[in-house]
Amino acid sequence: MRLAELSERSGVSTATIKYYLREGLLPPGERITATQSEYGEDHLRRLRLVRALIQVGRVPVATAREVLGAVDDTALDMDERLGIAVGSLPHQTPEDPDDPNVSAARETVEGLLGELGWPSDRSYPAGESLVTAVATLRRLDYPCDVASLLPYGRLAAELAVSDLDMIAAIGTPVTQLEAAVALTVLYEPVLLSLRRMAHAEESRRRYSTTGDGDPDVPAEPADG
Amino acid sequence: MRLAELSERSGVSTATIKYYLREGLLPPGERITATQSEYGEDHLRRLRLVRALIQVGRVPVATAREVLGAVDDTALDMDERLGIAVGSLPHQTPEDPDDPNVSAARETVEGLLGELGWPSDRSYPAGESLVTAVATLRRLDYPCDVASLLPYGRLAAELAVSDLDMIAAIGTPVTQLEAAVALTVLYEPVLLSLRRMAHAEESRRRYSTTGDGDPDVPAEPADG
DNA sequence: CCCGCTCGGAGAGTGTCACTATCCAAGCAT
DNA sequence: ATGCTTGGATAGTGACACTCTCCGAGCGGG
Numbered sequence: 001m002r003l004a005e006l007s008e009r010s011g012v013s014t015a016t017i018k019y020y021l022r023e024g025l026l027p028p029g030e031r032i033t034a035t036q037s038e039y040g041e042d043h044l045r046r047l048r049l050v051r052a053l054i055q056v057g058r059v060p061v062a063t064a065r066e067v068l069g070a071v072d073d074t075a076l077d078m079d080e081r082l083g084i085a086v087g088s089l090p091h092q093t094p095e096d097p098d099d100p101n102v103s104a105a106r107e108t109v110e111g112l113l114g115e116l117g118w119p120s121d122r123s124y125p126a127g128e129s130l131v132t133a134v135a136t137l138r139r140l141d142y143p144c145d146v147a148s149l150l151p152y153g154r155l156a157a158e159l160a161v162s163d164l165d166m167i168a169a170i171g172t173p174v175t176q177l178e179a180a181v182a183l184t185v186l187y188e189p190v191l192l193s194l195r196r197m198a199h200a201e202e203s204r205r206r207y208s209t210t211g212d213g214d215p216d217v218p219a220e221p222a223d224g
Numbered sequence: 225m226r227l228a229e230l231s232e233r234s235g236v237s238t239a240t241i242k243y244y245l246r247e248g249l250l251p252p253g254e255r256i257t258a259t260q261s262e263y264g265e266d267h268l269r270r271l272r273l274v275r276a277l278i279q280v281g282r283v284p285v286a287t288a289r290e291v292l293g294a295v296d297d298t299a300l301d302m303d304e305r306l307g308i309a310v311g312s313l314p315h316q317t318p319e320d321p322d323d324p325n326v327s328a329a330r331e332t333v334e335g336l337l338g339e340l341g342w343p344s345d346r347s348y349p350a351g352e353s354l355v356t357a358v359a360t361l362r363r364l365d366y367p368c369d370v371a372s373l374l375p376y377g378r379l380a381a382e383l384a385v386s387d388l389d390m391i392a393a394i395g396t397p398v399t400q401l402e403a404a405v406a407l408t409v410l411y412e413p414v415l416l417s418l419r420r421m422a423h424a425e426e427s428r429r430r431y432s433t434t435g436d437g438d439p440d441v442p443a444e445p446a447d448g
Numbered sequence: 449c450c451c452g453c454t455c456g457g458a459g460a461g462t463g464t465c466a467c468t469a470t471c472c473a474a475g476c477a478t
Numbered sequence: 479a480t481g482c483t484t485g486g487a488t489a490g491t492g493a494c495a496c497t498c499t500c501c502g503a504g505c506g507g508g
Contacts (some may be wrong), residue, residue, distance in 0.1 A: 002454090002455075002456095003455070003456070004454080004455080013496090013497080014455095014456090015496075015497050015498075016495085016496065016497080018456075018457070018458090018497095019495080019496060019497080021456090021457090022457085022458080029456095033455095033503085033504065033505085034503065034504075035454095035455060035456055035457090035502080035503045035504055035505095036454095036455055036456070036503090036504075036505090037455090037456070045364075048363055048364055049364060052360045052363070052364055054495085055317065055360075056316060056356065056357055056360045058282075060494075060495090061494075061495065061496095062494090079431070082427075083424075086420065086423070086424075089420075092280060092413055092417075093279070116425075118421065118422075118425045122424070122425075122428075124420070124421040124424055125420070125424075126416075126417040126418075126420035126421050126424075127417070127421065129413055129416075129417040130413075130414060130417035130418065130421070132280060132413070133280055133410060133411075133413040133414045133417060134414065136276045136279075136280045136410055137406075137410050137411075137414075139272055139276070140269075140272055140273060140276055140406060140410075142394075142403065142406060142407060142410070143390055143393070144414075148390060149414065149418075151382075151383075151386045152383070152386070152411070152414060152415055152418055153418050153422075155379050155382060155383060155415075156415065156418035156419045156421070156422040157422045157425070157426065158375075158379060159375075159376070159379060159419050159422060160419065160422035160423045160425065160426035160427075161426060162375045162376070163419075163423060163426075164423070164426050164427060164430060166367055166372065169367070170366075179366065182361075182364060182366060183366060184420065184423065186357060186360055186361050186364075186366070187357075187361075187376070188416055188419075189316055189353055189354070189356070189357040190354060190357045190358065190361075190368075190373065190376060191376055191379075191380065191415070191416075191419070192350075192353075192412055192415075192416075193316075193350040193351070193353040193354035193357065194350075194354065194373075194376055194377050194380035195380045195383050195384065195387075195412075195415070196310065196313075196348070196349070196350035196408065197342065197348040197350050197351065197354070197380070198342075198377075198380040198381045198383060198384035199310070199384045199387060199388070199408065200307075200310075200346070200348055200349075200350075201340075201342045201381070201384065202381070202384035202385060202387075202388050203306075203384075203388060204346075206388060207303070226483090226484070226485095227484070227485070228483080228484080237467090237468080238484090238485090239467075239468050239469075240466085240467065240468080242485075242486075242487095243466080243467060243468080245485090245486090246486085246487085253485095257474085257475065257476085257484095258474065258475075259473080259474045259475055259476095259483095259484060259485060259486085260474095260475075260476085260483090260484055260485070261484090261485070278466085284465075284466090285465075285466065285467095286465095
């Protein structure tokens with residue numbers, strides 16, 4: 001198909017597609033004549049993935065290029081490509097390592113890994129983001145010790161089982177890599193939305209928000 | 225304290241603090257003379273919260289103003305303030321409601337709420353974000369039916385219990401509101417980081433990424 | 449062959465956002 | 479008194495994700 005059709009089928013303007021082509025987010029089409037190119041179903045799929053990463057996953061364009069570059073890099077084996085791809089996904093901006101909150105946060109994270117039985121010698125690309133988040137919580141005097149974080153870690157471990165099951169159920173190895181990236185990124189808003197909805201629901205359950213009850217005196221939680 | 229000291233103690237430049245004051249993210253200090261103002265510990269705490277929301281929580285400045293405005297609005301009761309505050313937190317940009325993927329996603333979400341026992345007559349502010357995310361997954365032909373989402377919903381419900389326990393443990397009602405906002409936002413990166421780390425860990429456990437074993441044949445997990 | 453059209457490519461421009469730099473007048477400190 | 483700091487206002491910056499405009503090359507009907 002021509003660029004115009006690719007645009008129509010994807011709902012992305014031709015100008016934006018050209019921009020993605022320029023930025024290397026989308027491989028160039030097959031040149032039909034000196035001035036025209038042909039795009040296939042693969043391009044359409046990739047374009048939709050790019051859109052999803054950028055719009056829903058809020059992945060910056062430059063990052064998306066890195067991630068997709070790793071996915072496509074046939075010189076590496078699957079494990080490496082997956083590692084590079086998900087490792088390139090957006091992270092928290094790291095903080096001043098001299099801040100005592102940061103080093104305390106780092107220790108907390110170490111301790112958490114220990115409790116979870118995850119090897120702390122292994123460097124997790126997401127680990128720094130976690131350190132930043134914990135340091136921020138600490139700075140605000142909110143609970144963020146190992147005991148507070150542990151339930152989140154355990155739930156994350158359960159999530160990972162669901163996630164990898166889902167990815168394993170995807171067809172070919174090539175699309176499995178794409179699936180790993182897509183599901184890592186696209187289930188994040190799912191998870192966060194569900195958490196917020198669950199907050200509302202749990203809050204309603206505890207405090208009967210819907211009209212009765214005294215909001216100034218939070219009721220004793222029904223069950224600790 | 226003066227603006228300069230507020231800056232020093234928070235690590236935020238005076239220019240940025242002035243910007244926040246202008247934008248209404250920070251209440252003005254108490255005017256000491258015609259040209260000088262005094263800031264207290266509350267300002268410092270609020271400033272740190274603002275920084276955390278913006279930098280770690282990636283909340284846009286305008287949104288942070290809305291959220292904090294609701295937190296501070298003493299004309300409303302706690303429930304309303306909390307609802308408005310967390311409801312104002314960033315959401316996915318909504319999509320074309322005519323897209324069949326979106327309506328299908330909406331049905332999936334309805335079904336999910338049913339399975340979870342959450343009242344679907346209640347409008348969850350995060351619901352639209354969830355619809356957008358599910359529609360995107362659907363567009364890419366990735367699994368996003370009720371059965372796939374259910375485990376995430378159940379885990380979110382568990383998270384909510386932890387979260388509300390934590391918030392309930394915070395002192396006064398006023399700071400409890402701030403805490404609700406802060407913990408909602410700041411535990412999001414914690415959760416996402418942990419999920420990514422858990423992916424790495426579960427993947428290692430399944431496929432023995434670290435050199436030995438055949439990646440095509442998942443190894444039996446050593447220990448659940 | 450001609451002529452209007454579309455196509456793909458490239459560079460510059462746009463709008464938004466979160467600051468940040470510059471000015472300025474009014475004090476406070478010495 | 480005077481130099482320096484303070485707080486307020488205005489304009490500028492850099493990053494980002496597009497989006498606009500232009501261009502020459504073709505393709506297709508007459």
